[in-house]
Amino acid sequence: xxxxxxxxxxxRKQFLEQQxxxxxxxxxxxxxxxxxxxxxxxxxxxxxxxISEDSDKGVFFIIEHSDSPSxxxxxxxxxxxxxxxxxxxxxxx
Numbered sequence: 001x002x003x004x005x006x007x008x009x010x011x012r013k014q015f016l017e018q019q020x021x022x023x024x025x026x027x028x029x030x031x032x033x034x035x036x037x038x039x040x041x042x043x044x045x046x047x048x049x050x051i052s053e054d055s056d057k058g059v060f061f062i063i064e065h066s067d068s069p070s071x072x073x074x075x076x077x078x079x080x081x082x083x084x085x086x087x088x089x090x091x092x093x
Contacts (some may be wrong), residue, residue, distance in 0.1 A: 040084050043077040046070050 027044070034041035048070040054061040062071040
């Protein structure tokens with residue numbers, strides 16, 4: 001029996017909802033682990049096949065795909081690291 005377009009769309013929506021719930025739970029777990037270890041949570045990077053492909057080619061992913069969610073996440077983490085390091089600097093006299 002063939003699935004109608006409406007059934008397929010409904011299953012797709014259900015899958016996306018489940019995926020979002022899982023993502024939310026995983027983010028909570030990551031933050032909880034960082035908190036328990038007393039380290040800052042600097043961010044997470046969405047999985048993107050192009051990251052490993054570019055690495056294999058010796059190409060900088062964030063330059064080649066600067067508008068991708070993964071590149072934006074990389075850059076956000078860099079910004080978070082810079083902020084963390086600045087907060088740990090000792091004032092000079």
